[in-house]
Amino acid sequence: MTRKAKRLTSIGVILLVIGAAAGLVLTALSDSVAFFNSPSDIVAKAPASSQRIRLGGLVEEGSVVRGGSQKVSFRVTDTIESVPVTYTGLLPDLFREGQGVVTEGTLGPDNVFVADTVLAKHDENYMPKEVVDDLKARGLWEEGKGMVKSDPQPAPVQTESGASS
Missing domain, CATH: 1.20.5 (Single alpha-helices involved in coiled-coils or other helix-helix interfaces)
Structure with missing residues (x-):
């Protein structure tokens, strides 16, 4: 040679x-990759039960239920759809209703998200950009303030004469 x-x-x-x-x-x-999904994404097209995903959004007001032995259930919402989540373990100190959260786990056959990791976010700098952009577009998020309550009163309707009703 x-x-x-x-x-x-x-x-x-x-x-x-x-x-x-x-x-x-x-x-x-490829086995450890987890794709990010909003609740609307999951409701529209549920991923396979064996696929690990990240679910991000806001903890729905009034949805946190604490059970025995560190079991917690709550709902994650993007203000359009919401997905029930169960988690067993210690929650982060910043976890509370109305705050941003990212959970990682799998979607069960009963369409309940079984989380094995919960990350609480304290402002929009740490929330997924897609969620913050969607909330800002709907007027539900203010820079520096976070989630804002929507006004329960509908906006006045202008009539043809220009007077509001």
Whole structure:
């Protein structure tokens, strides 16, 4: 074998080893990837029960129910849809109703999200950008203040004469 053939063989073997290593790394990482979903995404198209996902939104007011042995159930909402969540474990100190939350886990066959990780967020800087943008577009989120209560009174309707009713 000539010197040039040996060099080409060595380069080919090195490229093959690097390719195999990259393939193994990508295969290992694909099992731990969790895609972000809002409650509206989950209601519109439920993911497979074996697929790990992240569910982000706001903890719905009045939905937190604490059970025995650190079991908690609550609902995550994007103000359009909401998804029930169950979690067993200690909740973060910042977890409360009306605050942003990101949960990670799987969707059960009964469409209840079973979370194994709960991350509480204290302002829009830590909430998923998609959720904050959606809330801001609907006037439910103010910069620096977070979630704002919507006015229960409907806005006055202008009549043809220009007077409001």
